[in-house]
Amino acid sequence: EVQLVESGGGLVQPGGSVRLSCAASGFTFGSYWMTWVRRAPGKGLEWVANIKQDGSEKYYVDSVKGRFTISRDNAKNSLYLQINSLRAEDTAVYYCARVVAALRKWHFDLWGRGTPVTVSS
Amino acid sequence: QTVVTQEPSFSVSPGGTVTLTCGLSSGSVSTSSYPSWYQQTPGQAPRTLIYNTNTRASGVPDRFSGSILANKAVLTITGAQADDESEYYCMLYLGSAISLFGGGTQLTVL
Numbered sequence: 001e002v003q004l005v006e007s008g009g010g011l012v013q014p015g016g017s018v019r020l021s022c023a024a025s026g027f028t029f030g031s032y033w034m035t036w037v038r039r040a041p042g043k044g045l046e047w048v049a050n051i052k053q054d055g056s057e058k059y060y061v062d063s064v065k066g067r068f069t070i071s072r073d074n075a076k077n078s079l080y081l082q083i084n085s086l087r088a089e090d091t092a093v094y095y096c097a098r099v100v101a102a103l104r105k106w107h108f109d110l111w112g113r114g115t116p117v118t119v120s121s
Numbered sequence: 122q123t124v125v126t127q128e129p130s131f132s133v134s135p136g137g138t139v140t141l142t143c144g145l146s147s148g149s150v151s152t153s154s155y156p157s158w159y160q161q162t163p164g165q166a167p168r169t170l171i172y173n174t175n176t177r178a179s180g181v182p183d184r185f186s187g188s189i190l191a192n193k194a195v196l197t198i199t200g201a202q203a204d205d206e207s208e209y210y211c212m213l214y215l216g217s218a219i220s221l222f223g224g225g226t227q228l229t230v231l
Contacts, residue, residue, distance in 0.1 A: 033218070035220070037167070037222075039161075044210060044224045045167065045210050045222040045225065047212070047222060050219075052218075059217065059218045097167075104173070105172070107155060107157035107169065107172035107173065107214075108159070108169060108220075109169050109172070109178065110169075111167050111168070112166060
């Protein structure tokens with residue numbers, strides 16, 4: 001089955017760190033750009049970060065630069081998001097998604113169910 | 122700072138037609154923004170509806186269609202059904218692997 005399954009979320013104290021994981025199955029993981037998207041309570045979807053197939057290019061929304069690190073392990077079919085110096089505004093459900101990136105194409109076509117991160121003392 | 126604009130809310134009667142728009146604060150939306158549309162109901166993962174302006178994702182009913190109109194991306198739902206009541210997000214590609222979602226439109230079917 002083609003799917004993405006996130007894990008690693010939970011309750012974290014402000015200033016703490018968390019590492020989110022996304023396990024991919026049913027497709028050739030290493031052939032796709034991957035992305036993280038989050039949705040904070042009462043807010044809409046927010047694109048967070050992208051990573052190229054081989055990990056050589058990474059892009060972040062300005063609000064997370066310097067605190068978030070996206071990475072991947074193609075041998076393990078896994079995507080990661082390391083979040084440091086957590087703030088209350090990072091509280092959200094974090095989704096991983098597969099990116100269709102090709103000539104004249106760019107969209108997210110496969111989504112995980114998300115993992116919630118709550119930043120609170 | 123670039124902002125993707127969407128109507129915060131919209132209502133449609135069952136069987137009716139509704140058009141949701143997606144604009145760009147810093148200019149116009151074109152096909153080179155590769156507009157895509159996503160549906161999200163509470164507690165669920167987003168679902169891809171439309172990509173590349175007007176291509177329906179696999180399994181999406183043909184009552185959903187996408188286009189560009191008056192410099193905005195548009196999602197049209199023709200013959201709205203009760204289970205179309207949901208939030209709808211557009212996403213634009215800004216170049217250099219950067220994506221930006223709109224604020225979303227809450228669609229009510231009543």
